[in-house]
Amino acid sequence: MTQLVNRPAAPPSTSPRLLYVDNLRTALTALVVIHHSALGYSNIPGWYYTEPPADPSGTLLDFVILFNQAFFMGAFFLVSGLFVPGSYDRKGAGQFLRERLLRLGVPLLLWLLVLRPLATVDRYTAARDAAAQQGTELPYLQYYLQSFIPGPMWFVEVLLVFSVLYVLWRRLAVKGRHTSESPSATGRTPGALAIAGFTVGLALVTYLWRIAVPIGVSILGLPSPAYLPQYAALFTVGLLAARRGWLGGLSRTAGRAGFAAAAVAAVALLLVLVSTGEAGLGHGTLPSLVAATCESAFAVGITLGLLVLFRERFGHQGRRRRFLSAHAFAVYVIHTVVLVALNHAISDVQAPAVAKAALLAVLALPLCWAAAYLVRALPGARKVL
Template sequence: MTQPVNQPAAPPTTSPRLLYVDNLRTALMALVVIHHSAIGYSTIPKWYYTEPPADPSGTLLDVMLVFNQAFFMGAFFLISGLFVPGSYDRKGAAPFLRERLLRLGVPLLLWLLVIRPLATFGRYAAAVDAAARQGTELPYWTYYLLSFTPGPMWFVEVLFVFSALYVLWRRLAVGDRRASASAPATGRAPGAVAIAGFAIGLALATYLWRIVVPMGDSVLGLPTPAYLPQYAALFAVGLIAARRGWLEDLSRTAGRAGFATAAVAAVGLVLVLASSGEAILGHGTLPSLVAATCETALAVGIVLGLLVLFRERLGHQGRRRRFLSTHAFTVYVIHPAVLVALGYALRDVQAPAVAKFALLTAIGLPLCWATAYLVRALPGARQVL
């Protein structure tokens, strides 16, 4: 996001910029905005502005959210991993970590000090009214601390931890040696058996993890800790793929097979959702195993398919795509405030949940990028956004 959602450093100057990866993360960033637009009108009230749906179309939004959650943040972590080895090779351990802290930490502070208060203003006003009816006062600092979460910026927190662990691994296991060549090697991508084995292993790890951390739980402010095995595994895949040049060797057949697998997995996920209810959340149940398997197959399949699709069809950037890519990370930081403001502006519109979601998305997407453009025009903003 021009730096992506994760603000990774640019690829080595001796290798061509992966424009299709830029374009893919821009598309994923748009999906983040769409995802959070949908939450407000779904039956999953985990957003800063919500309208409980009064019609069955809210269930359609729930299904879309489940599909998105199964893969899109994992895809961001994989893309993040692609840029880490080259950045470390050029900078070394300490400069790399300082750059990570600057590019991730400053936006996090911006979120905590500016964006979060804007996004939670409506909820604070409602909390003040509730406290007044009980004859008490609620200072903002008390509300801020008691309701604290990192919001969407949990991603940069986890990404920094993953990056720090990579530095630790390089120093301990590799002896802090830098790569002899800045360009990644060209290697053969894993075949169908290796990819299937990876997916099976990840599904099992996810199932076991959810015995302890079931879906719906929040840990240290992370909204989706049940997906941490996927995030860590795909980040590691990105690291290895960058070193071995896997992306360029992925065949079109692999991409088509990935999409086909994702489609079958999506059907399976719908069936287990409809038949098992809360049993899919974890705790070692059989439906949880089935759900973890379907989610993993969907994630691996669709990420594989998207990488091939964007490489083959969307590997170029004109003026418009370059603008979208340049401002995408800023969109990630500021979009909650934009969507919440629009939600309040549209609250008197009477329409089915799906229609209001579509209206919010149609207005919100261009407005998020326009706002990001204005934010990045502020002095010094382009150094960290």
């Protein structure tokens, strides 16, 4: 691992697997489970099971969700972008797209046709009974279409779109030029000034975007379209970092500085949200500009810090970490059904909202990986999960 840190990275087509990136992806997957464990007991709507908090700890969950939302899916897109150039180089456009459709499209269909109906069966029952009391019928197909959203699999949808756009860029924008981008494309890791400039640019674009798409608005079933500029920007950073060997050149000082900047930005963002409320969510207000700036600094800083931390401390995989990494994507696909089942199982537990969310997360994390192991044991499942 020391060699990987101290010398330029090889081109993606020949570079070894970055185990610390796999481990980071596993941690982010666990964070998704924790995020959705908190969502059902918070004051923020949007989960398949809701239990409105009857105590102030629900507000604490709200802030946990908001801060988590500020960076974790953007970090997911960056990690996903890291693996795209090498995969394209090895397989070419046609095979790359076919594999993307297989590895992303099939799980999406699995969610839409099997897992989503399981996760929403109680909601449909309630809606059907309410319709019956009014003397009307509500066939399941009608309910399914009227309530259609991709749920957590929105990430897969957007990632598939980004992958297609990357292929188009490789085929069209650089047509007729040398596109294998050999080691000569390796460049110096961006310094503090470049990272700061990127953060400011991201903040401005996010602010402008949220004039039309403020936080809390859903578009085409996407639960967090207000963060699309961050997702696209960090996915692009992942593409460039993979091609130019940036990750290995990040210093420990950069990682510590990233965490420090994230801490300062988090405090500032908290103050903005508490003092301005909904004015910080968008619509072109001054508080929304400040919030977008703090949020961008938080996201960039904590992602930078995590990359360095995992490279330095979690760069190896034993049997346990290999198991967790191998099943992480399957956990992402199926975790909603596990969580909703557990939501109902502990529905009679009387406890503060934050305690119930913590209990759910503690139960759900091992069960999600156990369920993923069973699902991936099915014939052919490992080809797509």
